[in-house]
Amino acid sequence: MDTERHSPHRQTVAILSRGDSAARRDTTPQNSRFVRVFEALADAGIDAAPAIYDESFAGTVRDQLLAADGVLVWVDPIHQGKTRAELDALLRDVAAQGPAHGPWVSAHPDVILKMGVKEVLYRTRHLGWGTDTHRYDTAAKFRTEFQSRLRADGPRVLKQNRGNGGQGVWKVEALPNADGMVRVLHAQRGSTPEDMPFDALLARCEPYFGWGGCIIDQAFQPRLPDGMIRCYMSGAKVAGFGLQKIKALIPPPPEGPDSPEAQPGPRIMHGPDAPQFQALRRSMEDEWTPQMMATLGIDEPSLPVIWDADFLYGPRTATGADSYVLCEINASSCFAIPEEAPVTIARTAQQRFRQSRHVRSD
Template identity: 60%
Template structure:
């Protein structure tokens, strides 16, 4: 257990989530959905305070974060049609001033975007995966790939909640059936040319599309592997609705379990001993996020009849809900990171590189 220390000596951390001006005024640790994280940080001798972000109060948020030793962020890439570009610039500024930021926007762009599926496709968790960096490449290459290999899943590079994730099936030389992964969106049948045109906006501002083979075992559910740095801190398994037929029924609850849950020990061993270290080396990551997760679908069984796993997404922006075991683990990770981050803030800003993770 962490040593007790006076409030003035305790390292200070802000927990950031999106809201409006009223939510910012009313925010308390006790009423936050991150209540367990506030409590876990307190047990580690870390003083945490809420920081509700909205674009209209960007200056006020920036000033608050500059007073902190660390920042933990729970803000989706897209929420209510708003992207987090303004927040990302604030986080870059406070990290440059010496504040520990998890997860730093530059690290999000390394591992929290769909392009990571293409970059890490050879690590053992990959599938038949391709990347389209331009609209021209997409329109030239995707139709032939769809015709040759069966149903595909397209994913915009940065998004959440199934937004911009499409299952595409060829019906004949001209027509396709498409279904977006968000909510209860129903499939549509339309000309392939029309669908290609609809996708043009995904390339705005340097955007990309990632293309994976559809996984037939999708009805068996998705396994979310929760991580703190390189350690598994829990699992969540869920029967999902996205990309499923209209008669598949509603999604099931996410069943949470701790890191020692027996059915997922092979996946845990792969994540801790192989895939996560290999990803960090490949992407040049020195410090993994304090909290992140990797979503897996079941791949084809191997020759021995054992399950394989296919990575479908990594989440680093807003990882919630989390297993009961996770808050204490991420609090310990944050406390260790803060303990390594010695010196006053002016000295850090002058003498140390930005702290990320």
């Protein structure tokens, strides 16, 4: 069986995403939201199939993954109250079958825990994308250090270690002439500012120490209204960019948080050669990504086949040029993507197959 599976043949990839039993039954490459990725993989000579996952039929999914040569994973850290705890254990088990029998997995859960969590902002704060960033690993440390920092440094942004869609991300500022009171704004869509005692904020954030292990604290970036740049990466190379005028952590207009004026603008996608982003591209490819890998202990073949780094505009330089501040890395479920990205994903997948064959031949 093993000889048959690893004799020369078209490589196979399972594209894993979350869904229910009906989605598992009915999803095809043609009706999947990843249809362009399926098409690019097929054009590259790679057979790909959907692998819809839920904890209720995890054993069936495991068997499907073990029959593939590679696994591409698109699953958020938190979805409708479910975390990735059981899925990550399954993916570790599948990948641990060894280079002779198991598929490669992208992104591997251990890689996500290094680069796809908010703690990466603290661990790489010394790089050119860094800013004033702190880490609290206990509620006691948070209580002691954050309050004094907030009073001294102005508005801050708190981030739970694992989350998506703005869950667990808060802008916090001290209220003048109101000792122990703070104004908070959640990054989730539809949120409005709230004034509360600091102890109420602490109680709201305390669960984050359990699921994510820590809270990350960054200086608020005043140029937030200028937009967020999403730099899409495939391995160590830029695959494209997305620019969006975001509204998270910006107080809603008088029309209210659900009004059209309060909604984020569309994400405008650009290819990797877009002229306005070439300085950022050079920094990502030539400096920051290699430095991040060295800091976190990640080799290039372990980088996700698709991931993104989200940047806010930092202070302008003395010459008036833009600087960039990293606010998040997404490695668990990076989608939607620029139209150029599926071809890059397929090319990177081919490289992973060549690397896998080299390991097996050793």
